[in-house]
Amino acid sequence: RKEVEQDPGPFNVPEGATVAFNCTYSNSASQSFFWYRQDCRKEPKLLMSVYSSGNEDGRFTAQLNRASQYISLLIRDSKLSDSATYLCVVTQPGNQFYFGTGTSLTVIP
Amino acid sequence: DGGITQSPKYLFRKEGQNVTLSCEQNLNHDAMYWYRQDPGQGLRLIYYSQIVNDFQKGDIAEGYSVSREKKESFPLTVTSAQKNPTAFYLCASSTAPDRRVWLAKNIQYFGAGTRLSVL
Numbered sequence: 700r701k702e703v704e705q706d707p708g709p710f711n712v713p714e715g716a717t718v719a720f721n722c723t724y725s726n727s728a729s730q731s732f733f734w735y736r737q738d739c740r741k742e743p744k745l746l747m748s749v750y751s752s753g754n755e756d757g758r759f760t761a762q763l764n765r766a767s768q769y770i771s772l773l774i775r776d777s778k779l780s781d782s783a784t785y786l787c788v789v790t791q792p793g794n795q796f797y798f799g800t801g802t803s804l805t806v807i808p
Numbered sequence: 809d810g811g812i813t814q815s816p817k818y819l820f821r822k823e824g825q826n827v828t829l830s831c832e833q834n835l836n837h838d839a840m841y842w843y844r845q846d847p848g849q850g851l852r853l854i855y856y857s858q859i860v861n862d863f864q865k866g867d868i869a870e871g872y873s874v875s876r877e878k879k880e881s882f883p884l885t886v887t888s889a890q891k892n893p894t895a896f897y898l899c900a901s902s903t904a905p906d907r908r909v910w911l912a913k914n915i916q917y918f919g920a921g922t923r924l925s926v927l
Contacts, residue, residue, distance in 0.1 A: 731914055742898055742918040743851070786850070788916070794839050794858060794902065796916050800850035 700725050705787050705799035713807050716777045720802045722770040722787030729797075731790040732763055734772045736783045737801065743786055746772075777806045811835065814899050814919035820927050821886065821893060829884045829922045831899035840882035841900040841916070844868060851898065857882055886924060897922045 705722045712718045724732075732749035747754065749761040749770055760773040770787055787799035812833040821827045833840065839858050843851040853866030857876040871890025876882055882901075886893045899919040 733915065740896075742921050744918070745915055748915070790914060794914070796841070796853075796900075796902070798843075798851040 702726060702791075702797040703787055703789050703799040705802050707800055707802060709803040709805060711805045711807055712777055714777055714779060716806075717773065717775045718777060718804065719774075720772045720785055720787075720804075722772075722799055724768050724770070724787075724789045724797070726789075726791055727765075727768060729768075729789045729791050732761075732770050733788040734759075734761055734770075735786040735788055735798075737786055738783050743798075746785070774804075777804075779806050779808060782806045812899060812901055812917055812919035814897075814922050816922060817920065819922055819924045821924060822927050824888045826885055826887050827924070829886065829897055829899075829924070831882045831884065831919055833880055833882075833899075833901045833917075833919075835901055835917065836879075837901035837903055837917075838879065839902045840876070841902075842866075842872070842874065842882070842884045843898045843900065845896045845898060854884065854897075894925050895923075897924060 703724050734746040735743040736746045737743040747756050747761050749763045751763050753762045758775045762771045782805050784801040784803050786801045789797045815830045841856040842854040845851050852868050854872050855863055855866055855874040857863035860876055860879050863874050863876050873885045898921045900916045902916045903914050
């Protein structure tokens, strides 16, 4: 069983749409949770950390449900520049980072 | 500017040749990591190091070797034993697990990557 699982998509949405990505993790001892963004042929970059209380950064909202071992990312008012692959990342004790395979998003004009 | 520098950006390997990918960071991070990413795939951990002079195998260590003689440097050698080395190689660093740092700040930062191809 994979440590982190994501729907690979692709998600093709029109500009201005709201889109949600989901991610599940298998180890209940997981400690920290993040969403990274990876543009084509580039390195992953941190988009936002995910806190148990949920957190928002502009048009982006992240939620964590520890009971269900589930993480989500909501993007409101999608922009063309949001087109990328979004990686769900989970850390476990021992500073181990586990990456999902990513969800591809294309925002269409 | 603080960050992680990988070099070269592109690398070509001849059959039977060992090649070394460089990774240097000036973020004062204790932990460093090497990942491999194949097209359309996620990141797979090759090796990681939590402290100088110590490193551990990741999920796909066969055909690779590393060293950690200095805190800021974590070079990866792709040996001739790695039969399918063509991939995008990413180096990352983060703060150490034993420091009393708020876990939410234990973020992994990446270099720009090295694309390795076989001639």
